[in-house]
Amino acid sequence: MKKHIAVVSGDGIGPDIIREALKVLGAVGAKFGHTFTTSSYLAGGVALDAVGIPLPKETLEGCKNSDSVLLGAVGGPKWDTLASNLRPEKALLGLRGGLGLFCNLRPAILYKQLSDACPLKAEIIGEGLDLMVVRELTGGIYFGERGRSDDAAYDTMAYTVTEIERILRKAFEIAQKRSKRLCSVDKANILNTSQLWREVIKRVQVEYPDVEVSHLYVDNAAMQLVRNPGQFDVIVTENMFGDILSDEASQITGSIGMLPSASLREDSFGMYEPIHGSAPDIAGKDLANPIATILSVAMMLRYSFGLQAEAESIEKAVSKVLDGGYRTADIYTPGMKKVGTNDMGSLIAQAL
Amino acid sequence: MKKHIAVVSGDGIGPDIIREALKVLGAVGAKFGHTFTTSSYLAGGVALDAVGIPLPKETLEGCKNSDSVLLGAVGGPKWDTLASNLRPEKALLGLRGGLGLFCNLRPAILYKQLSDACPLKAEIIGEGLDLMVVRELTGGIYFGERGRSDDAAYDTMAYTVTEIERILRKAFEIAQKRSKRLCSVDKANILNTSQLWREVIKRVQVEYPDVEVSHLYVDNAAMQLVRNPGQFDVIVTENMFGDILSDEASQITGSIGMLPSASLREDSFGMYEPIHGSAPDIAGKDLANPIATILSVAMMLRYSFGLQAEAESIEKAVSKVLDGGYRTADIYTPGMKKVGTNDMGSLIAQAL
Numbered sequence: 001m002k003k004h005i006a007v008v009s010g011d012g013i014g015p016d017i018i019r020e021a022l023k024v025l026g027a028v029g030a031k032f033g034h035t036f037t038t039s040s041y042l043a044g045g046v047a048l049d050a051v052g053i054p055l056p057k058e059t060l061e062g063c064k065n066s067d068s069v070l071l072g073a074v075g076g077p078k079w080d081t082l083a084s085n086l087r088p089e090k091a092l093l094g095l096r097g098g099l100g101l102f103c104n105l106r107p108a109i110l111y112k113q114l115s116d117a118c119p120l121k122a123e124i125i126g127e128g129l130d131l132m133v134v135r136e137l138t139g140g141i142y143f144g145e146r147g148r149s150d151d152a153a154y155d156t157m158a159y160t161v162t163e164i165e166r167i168l169r170k171a172f173e174i175a176q177k178r179s180k181r182l183c184s185v186d187k188a189n190i191l192n193t194s195q196l197w198r199e200v201i202k203r204v205q206v207e208y209p210d211v212e213v214s215h216l217y218v219d220n221a222a223m224q225l226v227r228n229p230g231q232f233d234v235i236v237t238e239n240m241f242g243d244i245l246s247d248e249a250s251q252i253t254g255s256i257g258m259l260p261s262a263s264l265r266e267d268s269f270g271m272y273e274p275i276h277g278s279a280p281d282i283a284g285k286d287l288a289n290p291i292a293t294i295l296s297v298a299m300m301l302r303y304s305f306g307l308q309a310e311a312e313s314i315e316k317a318v319s320k321v322l323d324g325g326y327r328t329a330d331i332y333t334p335g336m337k338k339v340g341t342n343d344m345g346s347l348i349a350q351a352l
Numbered sequence: 353m354k355k356h357i358a359v360v361s362g363d364g365i366g367p368d369i370i371r372e373a374l375k376v377l378g379a380v381g382a383k384f385g386h387t388f389t390t391s392s393y394l395a396g397g398v399a400l401d402a403v404g405i406p407l408p409k410e411t412l413e414g415c416k417n418s419d420s421v422l423l424g425a426v427g428g429p430k431w432d433t434l435a436s437n438l439r440p441e442k443a444l445l446g447l448r449g450g451l452g453l454f455c456n457l458r459p460a461i462l463y464k465q466l467s468d469a470c471p472l473k474a475e476i477i478g479e480g481l482d483l484m485v486v487r488e489l490t491g492g493i494y495f496g497e498r499g500r501s502d503d504a505a506y507d508t509m510a511y512t513v514t515e516i517e518r519i520l521r522k523a524f525e526i527a528q529k530r531s532k533r534l535c536s537v538d539k540a541n542i543l544n545t546s547q548l549w550r551e552v553i554k555r556v557q558v559e560y561p562d563v564e565v566s567h568l569y570v571d572n573a574a575m576q577l578v579r580n581p582g583q584f585d586v587i588v589t590e591n592m593f594g595d596i597l598s599d600e601a602s603q604i605t606g607s608i609g610m611l612p613s614a615s616l617r618e619d620s621f622g623m624y625e626p627i628h629g630s631a632p633d634i635a636g637k638d639l640a641n642p643i644a645t646i647l648s649v650a651m652m653l654r655y656s657f658g659l660q661a662e663a664e665s666i667e668k669a670v671s672k673v674l675d676g677g678y679r680t681a682d683i684y685t686p687g688m689k690k691v692g693t694n695d696m697g698s699l700i701a702q703a704l
């Protein structure tokens with residue numbers, strides 16, 4: 001197979017972790033006989049520094065003309081005081097919106113090798129944790145009409161039936177491949193958009209009779225994730241609730257430096273990135289944990305390229321290296337072997 | 353002192369827990385020589401059943417003409433299928449908006465007697481947990497313009513400078529009386545309303561130079577509450593973020609049946625209620641935990657009536673009864689003495 005990947009390293013530790021992810025991608029290609037080519041593009045703070053805008057046209061075009069996108073991280077305090085249309089985060093929104101990536105998959109998995117880092121008591125975690133948050137990514141209050149005057153401001157959370165339907169279908173399909181349980185999170189006791197969401201899910205769910213649907217209000221969901229996260233398998237929700245709940249879910253695993261994400265559209269095209277941020281304080285110091293980005297490559301192979309065995313070989317290699325006791329600083333505990341970004345990437349590439 | 357209190361028992365366990373709270377209020381009055389009189393009003397499902405609307409005019413008027421309001425809980429599955437303008441929750445919004453209660457105080461306290469129920473590991477909790485979420489309660493997406501068509505819906509999150517300023521001042525005043533640390537939570541990397549929020553806090557904070565201000569994005573705050581809740585003392589945030597984060601914070605304490613809340617306006621008037629729901633499944637069975645409602649009475653005495661010693665006497669009585677090993681079913685652990693709603697209220701009244 002031949003695939004061309006747009007690489008957007010971004011800011012802070014972005015280049016550090018992307019380098020290791022590409023190392024592993026190269027090793028997978030060699031092992032399985034695929035050719036992965038890449039082109040690099042600027043986005044975020046580095047783009048602001050270089051050309052004065054967070055998302056240059058060439059970046060969006062380059063991404064559009066590739067088979068998928070691998071992203072590091074964008075943003076940092078250096079650019080935090082800029083006007084809001086010049087913030088590095090605009091690059092993210094521009095890519096999501098511009099590429100039509102409406103479906104954000106955020107797995108929250110507790111790695112048994114890291115279970116000490118889990119903040120919840122052992123009896124709550126039980127057998128471990130493996131849930132999937134499906135977040136709508138190109139609608140809602142992130143993209144709705146907004147306005148400002150001197151003494152007031154507003155943002156609009158808006159959804160159409162079409163937008164709701166397509167994200168729900170993705171979520172149902174994912175639930176069908178997992179435990180066939182789907183929890184939809186909204187605030188239907190207050191929001192019109194949530195009431196519409198419930199109407200649509202009622203209609204769509206008849207097409208997926210094998211999937212059991214439940215509903216939670218977002219405030220209750222935020223509680224239940226702490227009280228008993230094992231009750232969840234697939235959660236589907238709108239953009240901002242998904243932002244909050246997926247971060248909470250990933251923190252609950254204690255494995256936050258390990259968690260990848262995928263942003264998909266209807267076809268196989270997707271953007272893949274770690275869920276963690278750009279951590280500018282440790283950039284370039286060989287301290288960052290590249291595993292979330294490496295596992296994002298695995299998601300890319302699975303979701304965009306349909307390369308199931310290749311994806312699994314990366315996931316197994318990560319597990320083997322963790323079993324070997326190797327840890328970057330963020331997941332280090334006494335008795336383990338501390339390694340840097342570079343060595344962690346090499347170890348995983350070798351373990352393939 | 354003579355005070356008149358509007359009592360809104362509401363639905364489910366509402367009447368059970370209100371009865372015990374009034375028992376304790378009566379005992380405090382007798383002990384300290386105050387006269388508390390009450391009038392009862394309908395709201396929520398019981399109002400729907402009796403008069404066809406969730407918040408009758410007489411209820412709002414009665415509350416307005418009292419010195420404060422004590423609320424049980426509203427809502428239940430029986431009324432969940434009604435049109436959205438007839439949902440019991442509308443009574444809550446109508447009371448909050450109609451009485452101008454813009455400042456919602458939600459303490460999240462870990463009771464050391466109940467620390468076994470805390471879902472977080474002991475090393476994360478450390479010395480215990482005692483934080484205060486200050487939630488804006490009459491603005492934002494709960495009260496903004498909204499609309500529906502067949503295939504689309506929208507809700508508006510809107511804030512004025514005046515609305516932001518008054519809730520921030522309340523939060524600063526509370527922080528001054530506590531640890532002098534205030535964490536403001538928003539989504540300023542995305543929302544116009546959050547950017548306005550940051551502008552206002554920048555201006556207001558110069559008037560409170562003794563208070564140290566920090567900022568967190570809401571997704572990060574949802575993580576930090578799980579990772580290290582001890583870093584927080586007072587959190588201030590807008591209405592919907594406050595709904596989500598205060599529920600998460602209370603769940604983290606593991607003491608959710610114990611937590612009261614206050615909803616205040618500029619003067620001393622306030623509405624007081626437990627943070628838990630109406631639990632219709634155990635209504636009328638002498639099973640509900642009345643402590644959150646009893647502690648809501650303590651908040652009323654402190655915030656509306658300025659009766660500091662009286663408030664503390666209730667809080668100490670609760671602690672004494674817990675020390676004595678008495679537990680309602682929701683907080684029962686083996687070795688403790690299980691009591692019903694009625695006995696729990698009597699024990700606390702006697703312990704005053």
Ligand SMILES: CC(C)[C@H](C(=O)O)[C@@H](O)C(=O)O
Nearest residue numbers: 075089092093243541542571
């Ligand atoms: C950086 C920010 C705009 C972004 C979001 O809110 O979507 C981030 O929190 C995320 O979840 O990817």
Ligand SMILES: CC(C)[C@H](C(=O)O)[C@@H](O)C(=O)O
Nearest residue numbers: 189190219427441444445595
């Ligand atoms: C019942 C509901 C409308 C309410 C809210 O969202 O404010 C509740 O969750 C609360 O926090 O008091």
